[in-house]
Amino acid sequence: MLPVSSNHGWTSPLVALFTSTSAVCVTGLVVVDTGTYWSPFGQLVILLLMEVGGLGFVVGATALVLLGKGRLGFQEREIVRQTGTTLILGGQSSFVTRAVTLALVGQLAGAILLLIRFIPEFGLIRGIWMSIFHSVAAFTNGSFDLFGDYRSLAGYRSDPLVLLTIAMLIIAGGTSLLVAEDLWRHRSWRKFTLDTKIIVIGIPTLLILGTVFIMLIESKNPNTLGNRPLGEQLLNSFFHSSAARTAGFTTWNFGLSDDRTLFFVIGLMFIGSAPGSMAGGIKITTMAIILAVAWSNILGRRDTELMRRRVPQEQVGQALTVALLGVLLIVTIALTISLLERARFRDDFIKVLFEVTSAFGTVGLSTGITPELSAPSQILLIITMFVGRLGPVTLATSLSHRSQSKYRFPIESVRIG
Amino acid sequence: MLPVSSNHGWTSPLVALFTSTSAVCVTGLVVVDTGTYWSPFGQLVILLLMEVGGLGFVVGATALVLLGKGRLGFQEREIVRQTGTTLILGGQSSFVTRAVTLALVGQLAGAILLLIRFIPEFGLIRGIWMSIFHSVAAFTNGSFDLFGDYRSLAGYRSDPLVLLTIAMLIIAGGTSLLVAEDLWRHRSWRKFTLDTKIIVIGIPTLLILGTVFIMLIESKNPNTLGNRPLGEQLLNSFFHSSAARTAGFTTWNFGLSDDRTLFFVIGLMFIGSAPGSMAGGIKITTMAIILAVAWSNILGRRDTELMRRRVPQEQVGQALTVALLGVLLIVTIALTISLLERARFRDDFIKVLFEVTSAFGTVGLSTGITPELSAPSQILLIITMFVGRLGPVTLATSLSHRSQSKYRFPIESVRIG
Numbered sequence: 164m165l166p167v168s169s170n171h172g173w174t175s176p177l178v179a180l181f182t183s184t185s186a187v188c189v190t191g192l193v194v195v196d197t198g199t200y201w202s203p204f205g206q207l208v209i210l211l212l213m214e215v216g217g218l219g220f221v222v223g224a225t226a227l228v229l230l231g232k233g234r235l236g237f238q239e240r241e242i243v244r245q246t247g248t249t250l251i252l253g254g255q256s257s258f259v260t261r262a263v264t265l266a267l268v269g270q271l272a273g274a275i276l277l278l279i280r281f282i283p284e285f286g287l288i289r290g291i292w293m294s295i296f297h298s299v300a301a302f303t304n305g306s307f308d309l310f311g312d313y314r315s316l317a318g319y320r321s322d323p324l325v326l327l328t329i330a331m332l333i334i335a336g337g338t339s340l341l342v343a344e345d346l347w348r349h350r351s352w353r354k355f356t357l358d359t360k361i362i363v364i365g366i367p368t369l370l371i372l373g374t375v376f377i378m379l380i381e382s383k384n385p386n387t388l389g390n391r392p393l394g395e396q397l398l399n400s401f402f403h404s405s406a407a408r409t410a411g412f413t414t415w416n417f418g419l420s421d422d423r424t425l426f427f428v429i430g431l432m433f434i435g436s437a438p439g440s441m442a443g444g445i446k447i448t449t450m451a452i453i454l455a456v457a458w459s460n461i462l463g464r465r466d467t468e469l470m471r472r473r474v475p476q477e478q479v480g481q482a483l484t485v486a487l488l489g490v491l492l493i494v495t496i497a498l499t500i501s502l503l504e505r506a507r508f509r510d511d512f513i514k515v516l517f518e519v520t521s522a523f524g525t526v527g528l529s530t531g532i533t534p535e536l537s538a539p540s541q542i543l544l545i546i547t548m549f550v551g552r553l554g555p556v557t558l559a560t561s562l563s564h565r566s567q568s569k570y571r572f573p574i575e576s577v578r579i580g
Numbered sequence: 581m582l583p584v585s586s587n588h589g590w591t592s593p594l595v596a597l598f599t600s601t602s603a604v605c606v607t608g609l610v611v612v613d614t615g616t617y618w619s620p621f622g623q624l625v626i627l628l629l630m631e632v633g634g635l636g637f638v639v640g641a642t643a644l645v646l647l648g649k650g651r652l653g654f655q656e657r658e659i660v661r662q663t664g665t666t667l668i669l670g671g672q673s674s675f676v677t678r679a680v681t682l683a684l685v686g687q688l689a690g691a692i693l694l695l696i697r698f699i700p701e702f703g704l705i706r707g708i709w710m711s712i713f714h715s716v717a718a719f720t721n722g723s724f725d726l727f728g729d730y731r732s733l734a735g736y737r738s739d740p741l742v743l744l745t746i747a748m749l750i751i752a753g754g755t756s757l758l759v760a761e762d763l764w765r766h767r768s769w770r771k772f773t774l775d776t777k778i779i780v781i782g783i784p785t786l787l788i789l790g791t792v793f794i795m796l797i798e799s800k801n802p803n804t805l806g807n808r809p810l811g812e813q814l815l816n817s818f819f820h821s822s823a824a825r826t827a828g829f830t831t832w833n834f835g836l837s838d839d840r841t842l843f844f845v846i847g848l849m850f851i852g853s854a855p856g857s858m859a860g861g862i863k864i865t866t867m868a869i870i871l872a873v874a875w876s877n878i879l880g881r882r883d884t885e886l887m888r889r890r891v892p893q894e895q896v897g898q899a900l901t902v903a904l905l906g907v908l909l910i911v912t913i914a915l916t917i918s919l920l921e922r923a924r925f926r927d928d929f930i931k932v933l934f935e936v937t938s939a940f941g942t943v944g945l946s947t948g949i950t951p952e953l954s955a956p957s958q959i960l961l962i963i964t965m966f967v968g969r970l971g972p973v974t975l976a977t978s979l980s981h982r983s984q985s986k987y988r989f990p991i992e993s994v995r996i997g
């Protein structure tokens with residue numbers, strides 16, 4: 164980022180690199196406070212990076228899936244056709260147009276809702292700017308904010324308009340265009356693709372689970388939701404539940420959250436949201452397949468069954484691979500960072516783990532330690548953001564393109580459990 | 581346990597229930613200090629419970645596997661026969677004899693080595709008693725100790741004879757008789773069963789990994805290994821590495837360990853050791869299959885391959901199911917306990933998670949919170965010990981006996997990552 168981007172004249176290359184990576188990967192982790200450190204020009208650059216990074220990823224990831232489909236055999240292509248994924252074949256440029264249009268319309272709608280609050284608060288010009296910036300930051304899941312002092316949305320904890328608008332934008336950004344179009348065109352559960360069904364059930368399930376959990380734990384935490392009115396507790400629990408899987412907006416200093424909330428949110432951040440959306444993580448579909456394997460086994464099914472469909476055996480392996488490599492990456496990076504840092508961060512390994520998972524899942528939630536980490540650790544977070552953004556989808560796609568090996572080893576059972 | 585078991589005349593039913601469950605499940609978690617609370621008679625009861633529980637489980641788990649094999653189809657039985665598992669068929673009573681004999685010989689050898697240290701220290705009679713008790717506690721992985729004040733082996737941290745003897749007993753107890761017999765009879769890598777190969781490679785790998793990790797982290801911790809001679813650091817790192825997957829012996833107050841060690845040890849406790857051994861956890865073979873799925877996928881293999889063998893698809897599902905249900909159980913119980921307890925335990929969720937994983941893996945390591953937990957929480961730990969002891973093997977066995985479903989759903993892919 165250019166020198167003119169900062170309010171202080173000079174920006175270290177690391178700060179510039181970290182911030183632009185975080186913006187283009189729509190993560191939202193920061194090493195400086197966006198609202199006070201960067202000049203209006205710098206903030207505009209961040210806005211554009213989030214928009215380009217977010218939309219670029221959605222289009223790129225979908226194209227990768229399309230390319231993948233092209234290499235399938237006749238039978239599988241037939242299946243793809245039957246299940247409706249062809250609605251995007253033969254019109255890739257129009258898909259890009261539709262994706263960009265829908266995103267911009269969504270962001271515009273969000274910005275208009277935010278105007279209601281921000282124009283009275285910040286005046287006309289700055290109010291419009293704040294509305295556009297935060298609508299883009301929410302929809303792309305980029306989750307940078309301009310409120311200053313790392314406060315994020317703490318000033319709006321009792322404001323349903325702002326919090327629900329932001330939450331809806333985040334949820335919309337975490338849902339893919341393919342799902343939206345499938346819903347729009349078929350309007351019948353039976354006709355939806357399995358992919359769509361998983362997302363349509365998975366997102367509300369995770370939202371409810373998260374809301375209940377956060378409410379249960381944090382309503383007893385005096386640093387966060389304790390001693391607050393019930394409505395505010397519920398609103399903020401829902402807000403963090405919708406944010407936690409993919410966006411780093413908060414209404415309290417997240418480092419003051421209960422340990423158990425941090426653990427739980429690490430899980431949510433790891434899962435993320437829909438494939439082909441702005442969200443990161445291993446994706447809800449990947450998690451659904453892993454759960455389906457266990458559930459089908461318990462029911463004694465021969466196949467991995469999910470919503471009256473059979474999941475291909477190869478996909479089971481792919482899902483497990485994506486999840487396992489994700490865990491390994493997070494644990495390795497977190498351990499390395501904790502070894503690089505001074506004792507203070509060592510004693511709170513959960514916070515390091517939280518920060519790394521946030522980077523991997525391109526979430527942006529922070530317990531506040533990222534700005535204080537040493538340069539090597541921040542560089543590791545930059546790498547994690549990139550790998551977290553591009554890793555799962557490219558890994559899953561490349562795994563599914565492998566030619567099969569020509570020989571097979573003899574089969575042999577082992578004892579389990 | 582009888583009133584005469586205690587040194588204090590009266591024992592609460594919960595203390596008696598917790599202790600006898602812990603002993604019969606060869607876990608080793610305690611709510612009272614074994615050496616000071618229980619009378620010699622009570623200690624003898626504990627010794628017998630560990631011996632009967634440990635040997636009973638080994639024999640029972642192996643019988644369960646044998647029963648399972650009996651129900652396999654011709655082709656699979658042929659495979660079982662070819663891979664050498666038949667060495668135990670047609671002679672189940674002699675298998676029991678061999679298992680008990682080998683266990684008693686091992687414990688006797690261990691006790692004799694311990695005599696060298698314990699007779700000079702405790703005198704003849706008490707020295708013999710201490711040697712037998714701790715040899716049994718180590719081999720069965722029961723890991724109760726009589727040294728008082730929850731000190732475990734802290735007094736022997738610079739004593740290679742005691743620590744290495746105990747470590748070898750723990751490792752032997754965590755290896756199954758089937759593996760030992762396969763090694764003894766075939767003495768050739770090519771002829772070993774896949775099961776044996778996994779254990780023979782898995783145990784040293786985990787021992788080395790654990791030693792390196794604990795050394796790396798705890799050598800900088802002034803409460804544990806910091807400022808100690810290098811040899812002692814290495815000895816104690818190796819000792820805890822061999823103990824951590826299955827036995828609760830320690831040479832320091834484990835609650836003073838670094839957070840990262842607690843995280844790492846939670847992983848080791850969850851994995852455990854060989855199936856059909858004294859050890860708990862999901863077992864090394866289960867973990868190996870899960871890793872093999874990912875690795876085979878990365879290599880682009882059609883099958884799940886492990887050491888030049890193909891793992892049956894059903895076993896992949898079973899392994900994943902055992903692991904996933906284990907994680908779900910641990911997290912649910914830990915969360916419930918943390919909600920039941922006062923604020924002090926709430927703030928340190930990692931310690932609750934550690935204690936519950938220790939109970940699930942029938943390990944017995946403790947950060948010291950178990951004696952201070954409320955009655956409902958201790959009852960949950962009792963349940964966890966039982967489920968952890970019996971759950972994985974019965975789950976895996978029952979999953980593999982399912983009849984296949986008669987209908988199949990249509991196949992459909994989803995997007996992963």
Ligand SMILES: [K+]
Pocket residue numbers: 189190191304305306409410411525526527
């Ligand atoms: K984000």
Ligand SMILES: [K+]
Pocket residue numbers: 606607608721722723826827828942943944
């Ligand atoms: K144990």
